[in-house]
Amino acid sequence: xxxxxxxxxxxxxxxGALVLLRCNYSSSVPPYLFWYVQYPxxxxxxLLKYTTGATxxxxxxxFEAEFKKSETSFHLTKPSxxxxxxxxxxxxxxxxxxxxxxxxxxxxxxQVQP
Amino acid sequence: xxxxxxxxxFQVLKxxxxxxxxxxxxxxxxxxxxxxxxxxMGLRLIYxxxxxxxxxxxxxxxxxxxxxxxxxEFSLRLESAAPSQTSVYFCASSVGAGSEKLFFGxxxxxxxx
Numbered sequence: 001x002x003x004x005x006x007x008x009x010x011x012x013x014x015x016g017a018l019v020l021l022r023c024n025y026s027s028s029v030p031p032y033l034f035w036y037v038q039y040p041x042x043x044x045x046x047l048l049k050y051t052t053g054a055t056x057x058x059x060x061x062x063f064e065a066e067f068k069k070s071e072t073s074f075h076l077t078k079p080s081x082x083x084x085x086x087x088x089x090x091x092x093x094x095x096x097x098x099x100x101x102x103x104x105x106x107x108x109x110x111q112v113q114p
Numbered sequence: 115x116x117x118x119x120x121x122x123x124f125q126v127l128k129x130x131x132x133x134x135x136x137x138x139x140x141x142x143x144x145x146x147x148x149x150x151x152x153x154x155m156g157l158r159l160i161y162x163x164x165x166x167x168x169x170x171x172x173x174x175x176x177x178x179x180x181x182x183x184x185x186x187e188f189s190l191r192l193e194s195a196a197p198s199q200t201s202v203y204f205c206a207s208s209v210g211a212g213s214e215k216l217f218f219g220x221x222x223x224x225x226x227x
Binding site: 036043051104106 | 118147149154155156157158159162172173204206211214215216217218219220221
């Protein structure tokens, strides 16, 4: 079975600082990996995805993530945080076989301090 | 462009009452999903429908039933609500079961007293 672990339920950074949100997955087969963002009182929106090919993927709003198979990780980064980045971020995984629905991590709430 | 529409947005139930959460999408998507979101637990899949006419259990199906009424609509029913079902419920849709992008509704906040 696949699973996703997000380290740190809350992360606080200063505006302009590096954002690093951690995600590790467990899977017996190559996974498809995703980051979704949820702004207050809204549904989730896709931020970026990794399926195959280039391991460094770029998403919207300056975010990027790198798939590292040896570390089973898919950490989300942004070089310089903006106040508007404050939200909850979810890592998700999907297999190419079996139940083809996303499994989400528990989420990381990002706070950006002025 | 409505996307995924959920009703109601808020609901308070007493233990043992029943209700149906409605979800409709106007994007001609084949697959639809119901998730619940609880603090510290992320989103957990309740049921999904890979295509019209099919439904399958997710991680936490107990206490729920679903109906894929047609391609547009996918409802979630609580037959006898319990306090453990207090949660925020999200409906989502995607082009197909293997699609990479889910489109989410804005959620239903349900409290069971």
